[in-house]
Amino acid sequence: MAIQELPKVYEPGSVETRLYAAWKAAGYFRAKPDPARSPWAVMMPLPNVTGELHIGHALNNTLQDILARFQRMRGRCVLYQPGTDHAGIATQNVVERELAKEGLRREDLGREEFEERVWAWVRKYGSIIYAQLERLGISCDWDRKVFTLDPPYYDAVLEAFVRLYRKGLIYRGKHMVNWCPRCRTAISDLEVEYEEVDSHLWYVRYRSAGDGPDVVVATQRPETIFADVAVAVHPDDERYRELVGKEVLVPLTNRPVPVIADRRVDPSLGTGAVKITPGHDPLDHEIGRDHGLPILVTLDEGGRMNELAPKFVGLDRFEARGRVARALEMQGLLVRTEPYRTRVGKCDRCHTVIEPYITDQWFLDVRDMARRTAEAIHTGRVRFHPERWTRVALDWLEGIRPWVISRQLWWGHRIPVWNCAGCGDRVASKVEPFACERCGGRTWQQDPDVLDTWFSSALWPLATLGWPQETEDLRYFYPTSVLVTDRGIIFLWVCRMIMFGLEFLDEVPFRDVYIHPTVHDIHGRRMSKSLGTGIDPMVVIEKYGADALRFALTSRCSAAQQDMRFDEKMIADVRTFANKIWNAARFVHRNLASEDPTQVDPASLRYGMPEIWILSRLERTIQAVTRAYETYEFDEAARSLYRFVWDEYCDWYLEMSKVDLAAEKDTARAARYVLWHVLLETMRLLHPIMPFLAEAVFRALPHQGDTLMLGPWPRSDPRRVHEEVERSMGLFQEAVREIRSLRADLGLGPHQGVHVQVFAPGAERELFTQLQPYLQSLARVERLELLPVDAPRPHPAAMGLAGSVELYIPLEAAQSRTLWNRVQRELEALVREQERLTRKLQNPEFRQKAPPEVVRAEEEKLWEARTREQKLRRYLEALQEV
């Protein structure tokens, strides 16, 4: 039951940790397949196991949690799947940096010992992010935590590989790939980030090998000339016609290479002649292959010059670039150097400039999977929200290329391919084969590489549910309901999950994909620790509460924006909202009297107009908020709740209820019930966004059941919408505001009651009679007289209008005249308004083409403006006569 005294200021810190522990202990987060209920599932985009919660995670997980909590309250059997990713390169890099501090490299430890070091790291730091997610209030099923290197998950990854291999979709080949010379591994196209940088274009002279003319080529990479195998020109390029078929000498090495013609050379670029270096450039690689040219390589795996460049051996490629340019200059072969703006690809894990490099790698042919994925998206089996991301995904799928899935790392899923020591035969198998089928040999060597982390991530919805086993979870929760993520991983992760879902289960892994905005700092820059622009969610949670952070993020999460500018101030603002609600709860708590509202039969109550009004507004809010959660309009949900709580419940209903409670009117019992009922219903609507506050209020007030979080969700009943009462309340509010405004203009203090005369026609007079005590209280009216429209107006007086109702405050003439400007301003506005409306209504085309109801509405407005003007003029005239 209710606590006796509630603290005046809401303190989220202790409340939040206490409630979370209680929910967790009660098992509310657990997901157990229940045939009696329909399933609803969402998969957490697996954070890096070495990672800590940043503001992007906070947003991402908050949104998932909102949906999960919403569906849970609605009675669905909810699975919110947590887990962490071994994150191959990232994690290996972290541990390697640790080793470097001890002066060690991973080779010094050897593979097994190194892996053990990484495991030790994971055991030590791997659960930090889980604790942080708990503090944020995330309601996932912690009993189902999955790590991508857990044995069952590992098995699923190998199973997937073996199946794809046996289907002939995985093959090994020597191709040019993106190579990170620092990580010393291949990476996929998607793991390369491009950046514009200032560089140079070097124009280098290649002398003729015979007695023909020289040729000048432009290059960004003079250091690779040692691997040149040709110079190419366009076949139609008149300038170089006679050169084709001749030989030129590669500078510094004086090796003769042919001049070839190829249509892929663009005559308008550089000099129209280009050096061909198949070992270091993708286009050159293709051209070289088509012309049967050899492949030379002048860089090693670490990006250093090799023996092909004798005087530069061991130099880093960038150092070599300058030295080679200088050497060319000394030999008079450097024609000129131009500044050049270009884009370089960088490793997305360590930001080293990547090198196009020819290596043996494993590739996955994804063409068919991509085609099926595109079809699934096209036919709406998977829907993107906002819808515009559909096109983005489809375009990528259409131009898809083979996926390099091998990585030269030690941390990850080791590729399950075995090479026979005897005959070199290759077998894909989850366990070491027994005897070689070809030669009978029994000595096998496993492929040393591991799989791309994204290969295992792509299995996330399958492997977490038990695939390849046909588990109950898989049958019940697959396909999941929605995936919530950032646009940055649509290709890397989202599309690939769909591919694997279709490939292995012939069913998409989720129905909806919701792409939320990316959080930036207040200046629009990327949140980054190194830039000092990051917001640490844990710091702000300690300061303002998890609820405040959640609400702040949610309220700025609109479909229109793809970025969200965010700073701490916004969280601080929300804290006041939480405090507002808390104090409304204190008010309700204090006023409940002796009757337990949970035992009240609502049908037995006598409702006043304020009760009917707030219940009508609540109904609209239930509809708006429910719809907003259903359609991923998170900002709309937050906004609706904010307005309802603050503007309608607190500012108007709660204030009006004070009148009934103080006077113990016959509606007081209903008021007590409605105060309580509306607040608790609102807390249910708010629970997905601010679960702690909602539950704290729930527990502080009389309630049934142990928790709010298991439902029920507020039931919508459109019959509770009362248009007429809403209109009446609108008029009442206008009157209150008008009197308050007059009071302010007159410089009246709160204790200076005024005498107000209301001149209203029958229906309105009836309404004001009914609402008289509220008007007196809210507008501080000491004496209120309700008079017919034909009664004489007092003079001198101040005058205001609420609709067509005239509000007069009898005053001294001098006081009245202080309001002169106010009335003049309103008159001017009314005249302008009438001119605008008249112009519109006199336009025959408007009358003819606009919908009749619009015409009628405009006529009505004109009539009202005229009436108001007349009333104001009559008032002013009378005032002048005084």
Next chain:
RNA sequence: GGGCGCUUAGCUCAGUGGGAGAGCGCCGCUCUGACGCAGCGGAGGUCGGAGGUUCGAACCCUCCAGCGCCCACCA
């Protein structure tokens, strides 16, 4: 080079065909018995620019500018 998004009050953003809105900030007035993390009253905008469609445009179309993001093998 192609594509997407944004441009509305000092700041952060709602509004997507019929009278320009919110929060914060700002200016007044209130130590009012839920809340000073408050209440009440105000000021503040030619809705990026130019055309067009329409009876009517912040909203639809075209072009332009600025900012941001994604994709693309121009030496």
